[in-house]
Amino acid sequence: MxxxxxxxxxxxxxxxxxxxxxxxxxxxxxxxxxxxxxxxxxxxxxxxxxxxxxxxxxxxxxxxxxxxxxxxxxxxxxxxxxxxxxxxxxxxxxxxxxxxxxxxxxxxxxxxxxxxxxxxxxxxxxxxxxxxxxxxxxxxxxxxxxxxxxxxxxxxxxxxxxxxxxxxxxxxxALVITVENDGEIRNGVIVRGPNRTTTFNFIAREKRGTPAKVSQCLSAAAAFLEGIQLAFQAGFLRQKELYELISPSSEEAAKAREAGQKLGRLNGAIQQFEQLAEVSYRPERPDFSEMMDAAKDFAKTALADEIQRRVESGDIDKNEWVT
Incomplete structure (x- = not known):
């Protein structure tokens, strides 16, 4: 359009x-x-x-x-x-x-x-x-x-x-989408999270004579927006589970597992978008796995006070605790 x-x-x-x-x-x-x-x-x-x-x-x-x-x-x-x-x-x-x-x-x-x-x-x-x-x-x-x-x-x-x-x-x-006169579709994404702000641009152009579509870019942007948030949630909750702050059978642990599976589906949707249009990223395409790892590192710091309280209360044996 x-x-x-x-x-x-x-x-x-x-x-x-x-x-x-x-x-x-x-x-x-x-x-x-x-x-x-x-x-x-x-x-x-x-x-x-x-x-x-x-x-x-x-x-x-x-x-x-x-x-x-x-x-x-x-x-x-x-x-x-x-x-x-x-x-x-x-x-x-x-x-x-x-x-x-x-x-x-x-x-x-x-x-x-x-x-x-x-x-x-x-x-x-x-x-x-x-x-x-x-x-x-x-x-x-x-x-x-x-x-x-x-x-x-x-x-x-x-x-x-x-x-x-x-x-x-x-x-x-959070998102800007503009269609240029030559049909090129420019997309800018800004997601502010508790541990980082993710900012990147992607441009969609025609591929094999088929123009890029606005609806495709909106769907891809939605996948990125959700994926960035889910990567943080999944990484943070998985670290809580590793620290035994939540049970593997808890709803939070189930949410983390489902978030990981959803991230796989979102990656698949983005890859399909890249097959339909010629897509370039600046600076680079967000990596959900890297974001999950960053969220785990953030969780280690964010959960430190809670862990200390549990050690002091006796819920956690400080001699058995390993960070």
Whole structure:
């Protein structure tokens, strides 16, 4: 799709109500309301470069957000516009297909919402998103998609309703995808983790006369986003198991094993992407195995205090303990 570009944002809103009389924190101050989300705007672009439809996706995690975007773009590429079809697009099937397996088994906090012109057209998940996110999308739509002004519009809306509210908005970029005029698709990924920040770019070009597709890049980016996070979780939990801080039969140990298997499947998906398009990386393609090893090293330091407490309490024999 020509002229396509999108950004995946990690967002945090802090809403303070000057007239709130409940929900005070331990200091006696009025506790603010916090709403967190990942957000991605997906314009579906006609061959002439005009935007036919636009969707906003909000989700609990980054890779789910990117995968739903990939589903929408692929459907548009294959069969045309999403809305106003004689046979409606199967949103539920799309959601279930991107959350089956590991996500469904180990993430009870998953949720998603898809918006069009400020209106929720699909929502799902075992957890509930904060209702403030819907207000922000309504304000964005009223302000003709000038998202930077959506917060001030929301504050004005609360004021008109008789509530003096201040809203702090913090966001950082996790993914940027841009289609160049020659069909080259540039992708930038930034993942901030507890032990490291992973930043890399990859460019997808046509291969054997077949152009690279935006949906392919979105799916590959989702695999990287999830893989980087899973590599940390798997490495950290495996180190806990090696230290006998968790039982091999525990849910955490099972999660680590399943995460390792999921990483293998994600690697397979990325390799398939590299077969479909000519892909180059800068500085280099992330190595999930190396990331797991780095997470284990991080765990050794992070768990040191817990190990010391258990030695002092007698749960661990210091004469038998080996780091």
């Amino acid at each position: 020509k002229n396509f570009n999108t950004t995946l944002l990690r967002e945090k809103f802090v809403i303070r109500d000057a007239f709130a009389n409940k929900g005070k924190d331990l200091t006696g101050e009025k506790a603010p309301v916090v709403a967190m989300s990942n957000r991605m705007v997906i314009p579906l672009i006609n061959r002439d470069g005009s935007v036919h439809e636009k969707f906003v996706i909000r989700a609990q995690n980054m890779h789910t957000c990117a995968r739903m975007a990939a589903k929408i773009v692929q459907e548009f590429q294959d069969t045309g516009p999403i809305l106003n079809r004689q046979v409606p697009f199967d949103w539920e099937f799309a959601w279930l297909s991107i959350t089956k397996g590991y996500e469904k088994q180990f993430n009870p906090n998953r949720w998603i919402a898809v918006y069009n012109k400020g209106r929720v057209i699909y929502e799902a998940g075992d957890a509930e998103r904060h209702p403030f996110l819907d207000i922000i999308e309504q304000c964005d739509a009223r302000n003709q998609d000038n998202y930077e002004k959506a917060v001030s519009v929301a504050e004005d809306a609360f004021k008109q309703a008789g509530r003096l509210v201040t809203i702090e908005h913090d966001s950082n970029i």
